[in-house]
Amino acid sequence: MVVVFRHFFYKNYVGLSLWPFIIVKENHHKKDTVLINHERIHLKQQQELFILPFYLWYVGEWLFRSVLYLNSYRAYQNISFEREAYANEHNADYLNTRKRFAFLNYIFR
Template sequence: MIPFQIATNKKLFGQYDGFSFFVFIFYWKGCKQKDEIINHELIHFYQQLEMLFIFHWLLYLLFYGIARLKGKDHMTAYYTIPFEKEAYAFEKDMQYTMHRKFFAWLRFV
């Protein structure tokens, strides 16, 4: 299953080049590394799919919330989320989603 890709005229939430939600990948038309952004969001799509979408978002918010409670600022908390760690680690590997194992993000916890 491959999600629908939707190009936007503005950055998402004011600062992000891409965003994956359900079966959609949104990306900013002006991003310089379009392929990497889409691959990053595709990794998130597979994370969401394996967790039936809702559980992914609940855990995502939990990881983010815990980091914020520990005093981390927004961006530091964002980068500590295991889902983001996996996506950033492999966004340049365009073959990664073809051989990615289920729950691969767990090794980034």
Template sequence: MIFISKYLVPKGYVGLTIFPFMFLKHKRLKADEVLINHEKIHLRQQMELLVIPFFIIYGFEFVIRLIQYKSWKTAYRNISFEREAFQNEKNLNYLNTRSFWNFVCYFRK
């Protein structure tokens, strides 16, 4: 389910996914297939990890990457979940072929 809320989506971002909801900053973004696919990848990741563990791992990895790169943007882009989503967001068929273990490949990098 997609909601539009410029207040829930953090500054500098256009979308946020918290299972089972997708929050977009602007209504026009609903037509952006690449962004929607990116957020759907996050929905799948969250379902596979039963939501709460996803956010624990995401937060822990972000802190590690922030220490490693000393840059908020670089740390964010290098979280394994984000790497998977960014690398595959243009492949609109990705979720039909993705296996459960795909995220492990991105986590090990």
């Protein structure tokens, strides 16, 4: 389910997945197929990690990479979950062919 909630976002961010919702900043984002696919990849990641561990891993990896890179945005870009989603957001068929725990392939890239 896609929900619009404009006051939820920081700077240039326009979409977010919080199981089982995709939250977008503006109504027109609901029609952005690339954005929605990106967020659907995150929903699949959340589902296979039973939701709470996904968020703990996400924050933990972001903290680790923030210290590693000394840059919070670069850390965000290099979180394995984000790497997988960005690498495959243009592939509308990705979720049909994705292997379980595919984000693990993006940890050390």
